[in-house]
Amino acid sequence: MTAGAPRLSDRQRTSWLRLIRTDNVGPATFRDLINRFGSADTALELLPELMLSGGAARPSRIPTVAEAEDEIARAAAFGAHFVAIGEADYPSMLRRMDHPPPLLAVKGSTGVFKLPAVSMVGSRNASAAGMSMARRLSSEAGAAGYAVISGLARGIDTAAHQGSLGTGTVAAMAGGLDRPFPPENAALADEIAARGGALVSEMPLGWEPRAKDFPRRNRLIAGLGLGLVVVEAAQRSGSLISARLAGEMGRLVFAVPGSPLDPRAAGANALLKQGAILVTEIADVLDALKPLGGAPVDHVFPVEEPPDFMAAPPPGDDDRTRVIEALSPVPTPIDEVIRHTGLHPSKVFMVLLELDLAGRLERHAGGSVSLIGY
């Protein structure tokens, strides 16, 4: 750890974990709560009331202090720990995405997060040529001083990790760190952590990854790299979703071309048509990433919790009605909700936060929101 870098106290870390493990509290809501109430502790105290105000039939259960301490202890026993955004060991690239996870479970070496990184994904059902290409690119990226990020899946992901085992590779996982998927990659996961790389996850230990957890993992893969390379990907594959996410985060998107007669190349070729950078050798990637320097400018995030700044008066029931009436199942920019209701922005934010915590609000890219089950 860098000397003098901010660090959560054990008590803060426990509170952060309780807060992020509460239903309807995702990274965006977490951040709003900390910004609004100054600390996770205060937010935890007010959560039940906020949820009821937002229209929840009853408040979600908040993990107890004992439960959070137990999760931290089990993680430690497994050889993992939680890194908070703003701490020196947190992957700085993640701060350059919307709504970074406030806490990340890590097993292995956080030193790998200090390297400039490139993400590499592709088909689970890859060809021998695709596997060979991924291993080669990954190995050469590693030799050039880059960490290689991937998702521990079969096929291209596996090849990407294998090629960079000796130089530092990071596997972003959809389930808990002790639940590698597919299970046959358990040995690969162990090796990644043992050889200077890292496994990272937003989910608790023991969490079996479900289909709906993979988009979150894809976000991590895209977020952790300066750029994302798609090696072999069919049309409508998860790799293309990762590529889209990477593009939205301002990451460079690369693709390895293939014959139009090979369906496994269709996704990569489609990306190239959309402006992805064509890769036939690692120099194509490194030449494009080099100007980015590998030293991203960090967003500021208040890991040292700010003083309570609940200055604005809390919203009343009239305010809640006005905000809800301004919303619909169609995403609406928050600015427009403020204009439409004529309410003080802090009141609008507060009502939205309540709705969010009650599971009634969906947040969209670009600061739009919509009502769920309207």
Added chain:
Amino acid sequence: MTAGAPRLSDRQRTSWLRLIRTDNVGPATFRDLINRFGSADTALELLPELMLSGGAARPSRIPTVAEAEDEIARAAAFGAHFVAIGEADYPSMLRRMDHPPPLLAVKGSTGVFKLPAVSMVGSRNASAAGMSMARRLSSEAGAAGYAVISGLARGIDTAAHQGSLGTGTVAAMAGGLDRPFPPENAALADEIAARGGALVSEMPLGWEPRAKDFPRRNRLIAGLGLGLVVVEAAQRSGSLISARLAGEMGRLVFAVPGSPLDPRAAGANALLKQGAILVTEIADVLDALKPLGGAPVDHVFPVEEPPDFMAAPPPGDDDRTRVIEALSPVPTPIDEVIRHTGLHPSKVFMVLLELDLAGRLERHAGGSVSLIGY
């Protein structure tokens, strides 16, 4: 032929053929001579004197009227004829290139020149997949109303012609129309001409194509299309030269991607890195070409020979010395030669023309010239 379109008289056509068949008279010099002296006849009269003024030990032999008439008669017997620039049957796309051939030998139907056209080239040593791709793209381009231009070579060229036999395909040849290369494509050449397509050449009947004749054919291939598609091409292949020529002429350049592990795709992938448009299906080509309309704006070329306009006094020996001293083996813009010598532009042009006809001048892109054997 379009009614009212200009047409050379038989006598003019004979004179044009004599002039273009004279050593050191290429398309650029041909045009300069017509512009300067108003007619091929006048140019032919003055040629010996101009060559001697330019420093030739003795003038090149000019084909006789009988020889030119014989070439025209032999072409007719072979089923071919000569189309002059400016005539309605001349391929209008060729007028949109630097130094179009003033006369083109054609066998087959000139109707195919009225279609919008796409050029397609690639490796002689093509893979089965590449051949299949070329046939498919060519067939679909034909179905969409495009003529397909290629070079009658083995491999991709052959597939491109085959795919578009029924809809109109044009083979640009490096040798005479009766000297298809490779010889095993003689039957394909016959079929192209018989089925509404055309064979075109700048060279006389009976001319066996030499290696040095292929760049000229490549220019025709690039010039005849609105865009050029490279289907499969290794590094440092002739297809890449055609692609460069097409780009220089303002034609769109397309390439079909392939695996970086396949050396036959290296050239096409390299073109894509340089900005060629990626093609996986014919729509990628047609969508890009459609805005070009297929109805190019013709450059004006004085096929109806203008009156003699040798108004400026002819250059003297002093003028010749000054121009030659301003030249070197390094290409120099003609404007700079004019500035440097302080001579009237028409005198400079005239000295350059003499040097050109004497085989002592090389012309470069962008209007630069250099001395040969300096």
